[in-house]
């Protein structure tokens with residue numbers, strides 16, 4: 261279902277091996293068509309964000325441990341498998357919100373730790389404007405979500421915030437819809453335990469910091485701004 265070998269620029273990120281997973285699932289590819297299309301309206305765009313995130317989440321969580329749990333059905337008592345670890349979802353505002361909504365449907369007991377960053381249009385450096393990390397960051401599974409991984413500045417800043425506050429780097433998984441090789445390089449080079457799961461690895465970022473071919477601005481397209 262997933263390939264660790266990116267389709268675009270395979271030379272650039274192949275060295276990260278299994279730490280980089282690029283979906284080649286046909287449903288993901290199909291939804292990416294609508295996500296990229298400049299004529300796709302915001303409501304459909306948001307649906308595509310949720311749909312692709314669901315499929316990425318299935319892959320990203322496939323190795324998570326479960327434990328036997330007793331449950332009583334209308335007919336009998338039985339043993340079923342439940343997730344072991346407490347989960348936190350970290351949406352990078354604002355574009356990460358749509359992905360977080362999708363994950364919460366799958367993981368309704370997850371904590372949500374909001375981090376607000378925006379990129380300066382000139383310098384492309386992230387500026388932190390909101391930080392709702394709780395006092396205790398004790399979750400064993402931390403899913404950071406942002407649809408776009410361009411220069412990697414926002415992703416790196418967010419992961420640093422988490423790790424500086426005591427999150428185990430090996431607990432962090434980053435989910436993104438479209439990534440540029442530059443951002444993948446930067447994120448996976450800085451955090452040697454981190455795993456990244458994406459729907460597409462695009463060609464490059466342009467001179468104003470947009471992923472090409474990309475989809476434009478995922479925040480603007482979700483929130484119609």
Ligand code: PRP
Nearest residue numbers: 353354355378379410411412413414479
């Ligand atoms: C976009 C995107 C990422 C960031 C990616 O957010 O959602 O957070 O830029 O760029 P980088 O990898 O070069 O840091 P933006 O700053 O446009 O804010 P928004 O989510 O509010 O639209």
